[in-house]
Amino acid sequence: MMVLDMIILALSWLFILGGSVFVVIGAFGTLRFPDFWSRLHAASITDSAGVILLIIGMCLQGGATLITVKLLFIGVFLFLTGPTATHAIANAALVTGLRPLEAKGLTGAEPEPISPDQDQPKEVGE
Amino acid sequence: MFVVAALALFLAMVLVLVRLYAGPTLYDRVLAVNSFGTHTVLFIGVLGFLTGRPDFLDIALLYAMINFVGTIAILKYFRYRAIGDISQIPGDQGAGQ
Numbered sequence: 001m002m003v004l005d006m007i008i009l010a011l012s013w014l015f016i017l018g019g020s021v022f023v024v025i026g027a028f029g030t031l032r033f034p035d036f037w038s039r040l041h042a043a044s045i046t047d048s049a050g051v052i053l054l055i056i057g058m059c060l061q062g063g064a065t066l067i068t069v070k071l072l073f074i075g076v077f078l079f080l081t082g083p084t085a086t087h088a089i090a091n092a093a094l095v096t097g098l099r100p101l102e103a104k105g106l107t108g109a110e111p112e113p114i115s116p117d118q119d120q121p122k123e124v125g126e
Numbered sequence: 127m128f129v130v131a132a133l134a135l136f137l138a139m140v141l142v143l144v145r146l147y148a149g150p151t152l153y154d155r156v157l158a159v160n161s162f163g164t165h166t167v168l169f170i171g172v173l174g175f176l177t178g179r180p181d182f183l184d185i186a187l188l189y190a191m192i193n194f195v196g197t198i199a200i201l202k203y204f205r206y207r208a209i210g211d212i213s214q215i216p217g218d219q220g221a222g223q
Binding site for chain 1: 128130137138141142144145154156157165171172175180186187190191194197201204
């Protein structure tokens with residue numbers, strides 16, 4: 001039993017440290033990325049990887065108690081609402097006309113014109 | 127170990143707050159507020175373990191729910207300029223920034 005407890009403790013440490021790293025990565029990307037859409041991607045890292053790893057690590061620390069049940073409720077709720085809120089923000093930004101910076105090029109240069117071949121629909125079947 | 131997680135979450139919250147202050151568009155700010163709420167939920171949970179009082183998890187669950195509803199309400203308000211019934215609003219003005 002001692003060995004099993006030590007394994008569970010080490011795993012929970014691993015999960016909590018990994019979650020902390022992902023949370024900091026997501027926040028740093030949210031601060032430093034150049035336009036809104038890439039910042040959206042960086043914020044999603046916190047919503048997915050950071051939340052899941054931290055909740056699992058805290059569940060392992062909590063053991064088979066009511067704490068774990070509450071943590072799982074929080075985890076499932078954040079797992080459902082995080083991507084939903086991100087999608088809602090992206091949809092609102094797209095509808096109101098915000099476009100990715102990529103259209104003008106991240107360096108400010110004009111993009112290459114799209115070749116007319118790509119506009120033609122491909123024929124179905126041979 | 128929870129001290130490390132709490133410090134990491136605190137650092138992440140500070141970084142997101144800087145983005146919230148400096149965000150050039152409205153949606154950057156909404157995104158930062160939503161991300162800050164997620165960080166707060168995790169921070170409350172970690173703080174409960176840190177102080178040996180895991181009863182804080184109820185507050186964290188409530189905060190998660192309020193955060194989600196608040197984000198959706200803010201987005202709906204800036205889209206339709208009203209939070210209530212959309213059918214009462216004359217025309218779609220395409221709000222935001």
